[in-house]
Amino acid sequence: METASQGRVQQHGIVGMSPGAYARVLIFFLAPAVLVYTLFSVYPLLDTIISSFYSKQNDGSYVYNGVANFVTLLTDPTWSAPFWNAFINNIKFFLIHMLVQNPIGLLLAALLSLPVLRFRTAYRTLIFMPTMLSVVIIGFTWQLILSPLWGIAKMFLQAFGLGFLFGPWLGEESTALITISLISVWQFVGIPMILIYTALLAIPDELIDAATVDGLNQFQAFFHVKLPLIWPTIGLVSVLTFVNNFNAFDLIYAMKGALAGPNFSADIMGTLFYRVFFGNQLQLGDVSMGATIATMMFLIILCGVMIYLFLIQRRLQRYAF
Amino acid sequence: MRKPVSAFAVHAVLALYTALALFPIILVIMNSFKAKRAIFNTPLTPPMPWNFDPIGYSKVFGDSAIATYYMNSITVTVGTIFLTLLFGAMAAWALTEYKFRWNTALAIFLSIGIMVPIRLGSVSIIQLVSDLNLINTLTALILVYVAQNLPLAVFILSEFIQQIPRDLREAGRCDGLSEYNIFFYIILPLLRPAMATVAVFTMIPVWNDLWFPLLLAPTGGKQTITLGVQQFLGQYITDWNAVLAALSTAIIPVLVLYVIFSRQLIRGLTSGAVK
Known part of the structure; x- marks a missing residue:
C-alpha cells in the first residue's frame, strides 16, 4: 500500500494534482447538488422564516415589525x-x-x-x-x-x-x-x-x-x-x-x-x-x-x-x- | 416446544386485514366497468356481459387531457429520479472520498433536508419560481423535487460508497485515470443497487404529490396525473361512471407497476429503512 502513494487522497488534495485542479474536481462534483438544494430548499425555508417577521404596508412594501405577526396569530x-x-x-x-x-x-x-x-x-x-x-x-x-x-x-x-x-x-x-x-x-x-x-x-x-x-x-x-x-x-x-x-x-x-x-x-x-x-x-x-x-x-x-x-x-x- | 400461536388465527387476522386493504380498490375498479344502474343496485357483483358499460372511460379519455397528464407525470418523475441520482451520487462521492475544509459542515448542511419538509418553504418557492419565469412548467416541479430528494439520496449513497473497497479507486488512480473517469466508469456502475433504493424513495412521493403541482403548475396542460384527476373529479363529481373510471385510470397503471416491481420495492424499503 505504501508504494501506491502516487494516487492517494491526502489531506487537502491528491498527490500529483495542483490545488487548482483539486478545487475544480470538488466544484464539479459538489456544485450541482449544493446549488439546487440551496436555491430550492434551504433558501426558500430561510426566506419564509424571515418573511414571517415582515408585514405588508398599504403601499405594497414589506416592513420589518419583529414578532408582531406571531403575536397576532396567537392573540x-x-x-x-x-x-x-x-x-x-x-x-x-x-x-x-x-x-x-x-x-x-x-x-x-x-x-x-x-x-x-x-x-x-x-x-x-x-x-x-x-x-x-x-x-x-x-x-x-x-x-x-x-x-x-x-x-x-x-x-x-x-x-x-x-x-x-x-x-x-x-x-x-x-x-x-x-x-x-x-x-x-x-x-x-x-x-x-x-x-x-x-x-x-x-x-x-x-x-x-x-x-x-x-x-x-x-x-x-x-x-x-x-x-x-x-x-x-x-x-x-x-x-x-x-x-x-x-x-x-x-x-x-x-x-x-x-x-x-x-x-x-x-x-x-x-x-x-x-x-x-x-x-x-x-x-x-x-x-x-x-x-x-x-x-x-x-x-x-x-x-x-x-x-x-x-x-x-x-x-x-x-x-x- | 410449546404450540405456537394458532396458525389459523394468524392467517385469519392477516387475511382479514388484506381484504380490508384491497376491498376499496377492487370495488372501484370493478364498478368502473358497469352501467350506472348496476353500480347502485348491485355494487358487489363483478362486471358481467349484462351489466358491462365502458361509458365512464369514454368520458375520461374523451373530455380530458388524461394522456397529456400521464406524460407530464412520467416526465417529472423520470427527470427527478435521473437528476437526483446523478447529482446525489456526485455529491456523495465528493463528500466521502475527498478531504477538504468544509467537508463535515457541508454534509450536515445537506442532511437538514432529510427531516425538514421542503413544503414549509412554499411561500418563497412560488416567488422564486415566478421570478425565474417557470410557473406552469415541468422544469419547476423537477427542480423542487430534486431539491427535496437530494438529502436522503446523498445520505444513502454515501453509506454505500463507504463500503466500496478503497483499492478499486487507488488502482484507477495508479492507472492514470482522472478523478472524473474514476467516478463515472468505476464508482457509478457499482452504485446501481443503492440507486435502485433511492429511486424507489423518490418515485412514489413525486408521482403522488398534489401540493407542488397545485402551487407551481396548476393550469396550462402542465398538470400531473394526480392533479389532473383531482380537477376532473371535482368537475364530474355527480357522474359516477366518469368518477369511477377516472379513479381506475389513475389506479391501474400504478398497481401493474407495483405488482411487477413489488419485490425490488419492498427490498429497497427494507434495506434502506434508515430515513
Whole structure:
C-alpha cells in the first residue's frame, strides 16, 4: 500500500494534482447538488422564516415589525381561533395515527415475522398496496364508499346488524376529522409495518431460541425479548408519523377542499397554511401570515425532531444491531 | 416446544386485514366497468356481459387531457429520479472520498433536508419560481423535487460508497485515470443497487404529490396525473361512471407497476429503512 502513494487522497488534495485542479474536481462534483438544494430548499425555508417577521404596508412594501405577526396569530381572535383549532385538530390527527396506525402496524409486522408463515410475501405486498396510491385517489374512493348515496358502508353495517350506527360521517362536525384520520391510517399502515418488520427480521434467531428454551411462549418472547429490541424503530416510526402528520395536507384538501369543512372541523396546519397563503372565498391571500404559519409549523416539527433526537435517541443509543 | 400461536388465527387476522386493504380498490375498479344502474343496485357483483358499460372511460379519455397528464407525470418523475441520482451520487462521492475544509459542515448542511419538509418553504418557492419565469412548467416541479430528494439520496449513497473497497479507486488512480473517469466508469456502475433504493424513495412521493403541482403548475396542460384527476373529479363529481373510471385510470397503471416491481420495492424499503 505504501508504494501506491502516487494516487492517494491526502489531506487537502491528491498527490500529483495542483490545488487548482483539486478545487475544480470538488466544484464539479459538489456544485450541482449544493446549488439546487440551496436555491430550492434551504433558501426558500430561510426566506419564509424571515418573511414571517415582515408585514405588508398599504403601499405594497414589506416592513420589518419583529414578532408582531406571531403575536397576532396567537392573540388576535380572528387569527388565534383558527390557529388553535387547526393545531388541536392536528394533535388529534397525530394521536389517532399513534394509537391506531402504529399498533396495527406493529401487530401486522409481528405476525408477518413469525417463523414458517405461508403466503408471507403475498400478505406483505397486498397490505402495502394502498400506501403506493395517491392520497387523492384514496380520498375519493373512501368518499364514494362512505357516501349514503351509494350505501356500501351502510350495507356492511346492516349485514352485522349495526345499520343504526351509519351516518354521514364525513359531513358531520363531530366525526369528519376522526373519519379522515382513520382513512389516512388505512392508507399508511404499510409504512410502520415495513419498518418494524425489517427491525424484527434483524433480531438474531438465537435470542428467540434461547427465550423459548427458557420456557417463554411466543407472546412472552415477543413482549420480553423482541419488543425491547425494536424500541429504536418504534421511536423512529413515531417521529416520522409526527413529521408527516404536522405536514399533512393532501388528504383533507382532496376530500374536503381548502375550507376543511364542515365549519373547519377537519382543518389542520397544512390546510390552514394553504388557505391563509393563497386565500379562498372568505379572505384574500396573505404572504406574511402564510409565512408566519409555515414558521410555526417549522417550529412544531423541529420540537418533535429535537425531542426524538435528545430524549429518545440518546437514551436508546444507536441501533443495537 | 410449546404450540405456537394458532396458525389459523394468524392467517385469519392477516387475511382479514388484506381484504380490508384491497376491498376499496377492487370495488372501484370493478364498478368502473358497469352501467350506472348496476353500480347502485348491485355494487358487489363483478362486471358481467349484462351489466358491462365502458361509458365512464369514454368520458375520461374523451373530455380530458388524461394522456397529456400521464406524460407530464412520467416526465417529472423520470427527470427527478435521473437528476437526483446523478447529482446525489456526485455529491456523495465528493463528500466521502475527498478531504477538504468544509467537508463535515457541508454534509450536515445537506442532511437538514432529510427531516425538514421542503413544503414549509412554499411561500418563497412560488416567488422564486415566478421570478425565474417557470410557473406552469415541468422544469419547476423537477427542480423542487430534486431539491427535496437530494438529502436522503446523498445520505444513502454515501453509506454505500463507504463500503466500496478503497483499492478499486487507488488502482484507477495508479492507472492514470482522472478523478472524473474514476467516478463515472468505476464508482457509478457499482452504485446501481443503492440507486435502485433511492429511486424507489423518490418515485412514489413525486408521482403522488398534489401540493407542488397545485402551487407551481396548476393550469396550462402542465398538470400531473394526480392533479389532473383531482380537477376532473371535482368537475364530474355527480357522474359516477366518469368518477369511477377516472379513479381506475389513475389506479391501474400504478398497481401493474407495483405488482411487477413489488419485490425490488419492498427490498429497497427494507434495506434502506434508515430515513
